[in-house]
Amino acid sequence: MSDYLVSIEHERLSFFTPAGEVKALNDVTFHIKEGEVLGIVGESGSGKSVTAYSLMGLTAHPGKLLGGTLDFNGHRINDMTEKEMRKIRGKEVSIIFQDPMTSLNPVYTIGNQIREVLKLHTDKSKAEIQARAVELLELVGINEPQKRLKQYPHELSGGMRQRIMIAIALACEPKLLIADEPTTALDVTIQAQILELMMELKDKLGMAIMMITHDLGVVASMCDHIAVMYAGNIVEYGTTDDIFYRPKHEYTKGLIRSIPRMDSKEHERLVPIEGTPVDMLNPPKGCPFASRCDKCMKICLREKAPVMHFSDVHYSSCWMNQKAELEGGNK
Amino acid sequence: MAKYIAKRLGMAVVTIWLVATLTFFLMNLVPGGPFLSEKAVSPKALEALEAKYGLDKPLHEQYITYMKDALHGDFGDSLKQRGRTVSSIITSKFPVSAKIGGLAVLVAFFVGVPLGCVSALHRGKVTDNIIIVIATCGIAVPSFVICTLLMYTLGVKLGWLPTLGLGTWKHYIMPIIALAFYPTAYITRLMRSSMLDVLGQDYMRTSKAKGLSQFVCLFKHALRNAILPVVTYLGPLLAYTVSGSFIVEKIFSIPGLGREFISSITNRDYTVIMGTTIFLATLMVLMNVVVDIVYKLVDPRIKLK
Amino acid sequence: MKENPLNMQLDLDDFLPASDEEKENLVVMRDSVSFWKDGMRRLRKNKIAMVSLAVIVLIMICAFIVPSFYPYTYEEQIKGSENLAPMTYSAAELERKEAGEHVFPHILGTDKMGRDYAIRVMMGSRVSLIVGLVAAVIILVVGSVFGSIAAFCGGWVDILMMRVVDIIYTIPDVLLIVLLSFALKDPLERLSTVPGFGWIQILGRNLISIFIVFALLYWGGMARMVRSQILMLKESEYVTAARALGASAGRIIKKHLLTNCIGTLIVTTTLQIPSSIFTESFLSFLGLGVAVPMPSLGSLASDAINGLNTYPYLLFIPALLISLIILSFNLLGDGLRDAFDPKMKN
Numbered sequence: 014m015s016d017y018l019v020s021i022e023h024e025r026l027s028f029f030t031p032a033g034e035v036k037a038l039n040d041v042t043f044h045i046k047e048g049e050v051l052g053i054v055g056e057s058g059s060g061k062s063v064t065a066y067s068l069m070g071l072t073a074h075p076g077k078l079l080g081g082t083l084d085f086n087g088h089r090i091n092d093m094t095e096k097e098m099r100k101i102r103g104k105e106v107s108i109i110f111q112d113p114m115t116s117l118n119p120v121y122t123i124g125n126q127i128r129e130v131l132k133l134h135t136d137k138s139k140a141e142i143q144a145r146a147v148e149l150l151e152l153v154g155i156n157e158p159q160k161r162l163k164q165y166p167h168e169l170s171g172g173m174r175q176r177i178m179i180a181i182a183l184a185c186e187p188k189l190l191i192a193d194e195p196t197t198a199l200d201v202t203i204q205a206q207i208l209e210l211m212m213e214l215k216d217k218l219g220m221a222i223m224m225i226t227h228d229l230g231v232v233a234s235m236c237d238h239i240a241v242m243y244a245g246n247i248v249e250y251g252t253t254d255d256i257f258y259r260p261k262h263e264y265t266k267g268l269i270r271s272i273p274r275m276d277s278k279e280h281e282r283l284v285p286i287e288g289t290p291v292d293m294l295n296p297p298k299g300c301p302f303a304s305r306c307d308k309c310m311k312i313c314l315r316e317k318a319p320v321m322h323f324s325d326v327h328y329s330s331c332w333m334n335q336k337a338e339l340e341g342g343n344k
Numbered sequence: 345m346a347k348y349i350a351k352r353l354g355m356a357v358v359t360i361w362l363v364a365t366l367t368f369f370l371m372n373l374v375p376g377g378p379f380l381s382e383k384a385v386s387p388k389a390l391e392a393l394e395a396k397y398g399l400d401k402p403l404h405e406q407y408i409t410y411m412k413d414a415l416h417g418d419f420g421d422s423l424k425q426r427g428r429t430v431s432s433i434i435t436s437k438f439p440v441s442a443k444i445g446g447l448a449v450l451v452a453f454f455v456g457v458p459l460g461c462v463s464a465l466h467r468g469k470v471t472d473n474i475i476i477v478i479a480t481c482g483i484a485v486p487s488f489v490i491c492t493l494l495m496y497t498l499g500v501k502l503g504w505l506p507t508l509g510l511g512t513w514k515h516y517i518m519p520i521i522a523l524a525f526y527p528t529a530y531i532t533r534l535m536r537s538s539m540l541d542v543l544g545q546d547y548m549r550t551s552k553a554k555g556l557s558q559f560v561c562l563f564k565h566a567l568r569n570a571i572l573p574v575v576t577y578l579g580p581l582l583a584y585t586v587s588g589s590f591i592v593e594k595i596f597s598i599p600g601l602g603r604e605f606i607s608s609i610t611n612r613d614y615t616v617i618m619g620t621t622i623f624l625a626t627l628m629v630l631m632n633v634v635v636d637i638v639y640k641l642v643d644p645r646i647k648l649k
Numbered sequence: 650m651k652e653n654p655l656n657m658q659l660d661l662d663d664f665l666p667a668s669d670e671e672k673e674n675l676v677v678m679r680d681s682v683s684f685w686k687d688g689m690r691r692l693r694k695n696k697i698a699m700v701s702l703a704v705i706v707l708i709m710i711c712a713f714i715v716p717s718f719y720p721y722t723y724e725e726q727i728k729g730s731e732n733l734a735p736m737t738y739s740a741a742e743l744e745r746k747e748a749g750e751h752v753f754p755h756i757l758g759t760d761k762m763g764r765d766y767a768i769r770v771m772m773g774s775r776v777s778l779i780v781g782l783v784a785a786v787i788i789l790v791v792g793s794v795f796g797s798i799a800a801f802c803g804g805w806v807d808i809l810m811m812r813v814v815d816i817i818y819t820i821p822d823v824l825l826i827v828l829l830s831f832a833l834k835d836p837l838e839r840l841s842t843v844p845g846f847g848w849i850q851i852l853g854r855n856l857i858s859i860f861i862v863f864a865l866l867y868w869g870g871m872a873r874m875v876r877s878q879i880l881m882l883k884e885s886e887y888v889t890a891a892r893a894l895g896a897s898a899g900r901i902i903k904k905h906l907l908t909n910c911i912g913t914l915i916v917t918t919t920l921q922i923p924s925s926i927f928t929e930s931f932l933s934f935l936g937l938g939v940a941v942p943m944p945s946l947g948s949l950a951s952d953a954i955n956g957l958n959t960y961p962y963l964l965f966i967p968a969l970l971i972s973l974i975i976l977s978f979n980l981l982g983d984g985l986r987d988a989f990d991p992k993m994k995n
Contacts, residue, residue, distance in 0.1 A: 069553060071549065071552060071553060095558075098555075099555045099556070099557060100555065101555070102552070102553055102554065102555035103553060103554035103555035103556075104555060107553065108553045110546055110549065110550065112546055115545060115546040115547065116546040116547055116549070116550045117547055117550065118547040118550070118551065118565050118569070119547070119569070119643070119644070119645050120568050120569055120642065120643055120644060120645075121564075121565075121568075129554065129556070129564075130554045130555070133554065133555060133556060134555065165644040165645070167644070167645045178550075181550075181554070308666070309666065310663065310664050310665060310666055311662065311663050311664075311665055311666075312663035312664060315663075332664070335664075336664045339664065359812075359815060359816055359819065360819075362816050363816055363819050363820055366816070366820065367820065367824070370825070370828055371828060373832065480976065480979060480980065480983075481972070481976060483975075483979065484923065484972050484973075484975040484976035484979055485968075485972045485975075486927055486930050486931060486934075486947075486968075486971060486972070486975075487931070488930075488931065488934045488947075488950060488951070488968075489950065489968040489971065489972060492950070492954060492957060492964055492968070493968070495957070496957055496961055496964075500957070500958055580818075590823065590935060591931065591934065591935070594935075595954070605821070605823075605824075606823060606935065609823060609824055609827045609828075610827065617824065621820075621821055621824060624819075624821060625819045625820075628818075628819050629819065
């Protein structure tokens, strides 16, 4: 276990809303090694962000961790007090959020918000902190850093602000950077720049990245491993190649069919995944994807599929795999 | 910045002028003059009085004369209080009201803001519910009820505090509580809802993710954003409160501007009404300018045009 | 990779494709509910708002229905029954009781002129409620018309109209009320002799000038709110989308602007009622409210102040009632806001 930077085992987490218990995470297990990039893919509400926040101890109010263990860099997150968590946040693990327009406090200067985290986690002098802040802005590719430090967030563009967010996140050289849909709110051209910057910084600083996205295109280019989440479950996990070339879950296959490809033949249409996501207040007792799956079988409606391993790292839970196995065995 | 202030002040002057004009003509359109109610005034004496105060001239002439004098800071003599100028009435009464009103606003601010914050942070818990109940009741109780209740309990029944006039510091306690009651409750509610709003913002999540303590998150990141609506409310509140509350001054027999204004209205003391109205309007408009400038200092996003 | 022994015992039938009906059963669609239904459901669930509503209804029954069959009237002065404590009788009334006559008790006692206080308080609530409701309607109409005209015209019309609102804010309201009540004295008295306008006499010119002042002064807040709401909606993407799809101006106003504004309008109007009652009680307290002998809660409280030391209940009852009415309307307004205006929640 100790060779993993992050190790989440059987995490279960629910939000206790007035309408009832929303089972946001159902037995989520995955690991991240140092310097590795893990992509977590899934649609809205599948539990991607909830997983990330729980790792930082930032689960929002009615949410409650019900079971499982979360380990990070030698810390057992479950047992840590809020005070201990604060020492890790921003120092060993940092996060950048989806919307850079609202993630920076509008009433303080950029410099103030960068220096704040340095002041908190390091014992550098004032001059050193200022120098580090300038250095960080240069690192994330912002010109005229001295001037920018004195500016307010609303004076900068979205792409710039996301760079600032990255600078804040990387200020203390964390072991793990969680990127929660870091490019969703940005223009396409800016998206590519930000992703490139993140990869470049990863190589430079050697941190691990947990990349949360609903865009398979983003993870394809930069992740070592991919976890596909659906309705609070990891339905498939594997290397990027496994997921793209040997998908074993019908949902993953559906996702891949729905992305445009450069080498597609003319007139070939993209295939969307029909239907709506499951109601997390009343999750079905069988496979959560069953109602939207073309290959849905009787058993899918009744029971959850067991996890099946295809290689050391590639596993999936889909009854189709069992079916294939069974048919193979019968032959 | 200087240009903005100049522009705002220019607009303020126009507003004050419009209010003064409106009041002047409204007042004079109403049938019956200031000396009618006084009994046993012979027609001759009335004429003499009206001539003395220039009330016999055509309305537009009166208006022009008044405005000219007002520009020089001369609001004329009181029609009812012989030998006193309007300016001297205002300068003697206003400080009394301003002192009590200013203290009340301070109390309201320094009680309301922390209460609102505490309430928002304990959302849904017992503390929150208690504070909401008190604050909601607070905005439901009219000030004369508060005044009389205070007077009855603290003044009459318990005899702890003097009930009438202004002598010692003890005399100030009840009027200040009575004046501060409603704004405190209002600020508490305002602060609570704006704090809840701010706590749900993305940048609060960022500040938590940085590892900042709850104290820093709250006092550095949340408070400055959440206090903006309170700042907006504070301007008119201050203008209203320092200009004197009729009710509080009447019940506690405080010689303030509020009581003076009401009695000038019921006595139809035209010059005092005019002078006080212009003074209050000026106060109001200036307060709004001040609020806008303070707002700019607290929130850098606001551009002063 | 046979790590799952389970799959050996599985029935082949389970792996037959599931039919569409079977899949349908899985999809639990929550009923989509309309804006009103959803709002009403939320409102009914809100206990505080429902209790407030019950209190308001109860007070309204006492104020509007009970006085019509109450054995005393608000102006009737019973000789010898002055300043009675609650539930007590005067000597004369005790004699009548001795004689076997049924004498209705003075539940809240009587005032210094021998008038039954309970009925006066009920009538006072009636006046306060009428003022609150009428004023709220006046403000709603004037404010929303003014605000929407400003928002739709835009440009210099908008700027000018909003300046007017600013100026109106600055004029002292007490001054206007007094001036108006003087100014309206003659015309209203003349009007009250015209058949069909007798009610003016009963209400008193002060109350009518209060209404007029409400119509003149207090709609500023409502106008600002309506204006900003419409400006915001005008800019919003779905209105642009509706316009792009070729919807007519009438349809956009009806379908989008009105349905989106109505929640806010209801809430603001409900919250306007207590603030109007507040103002009326304040003016009555100053002696600028309804005409004697008609009581309002404010004037009852004002009258009771002089006897505070001996008859404190004469003050406490109207004071308590006025606070209760304002509190109930405030809480109901908060409940309505939570139910119908989710944007303004918290």
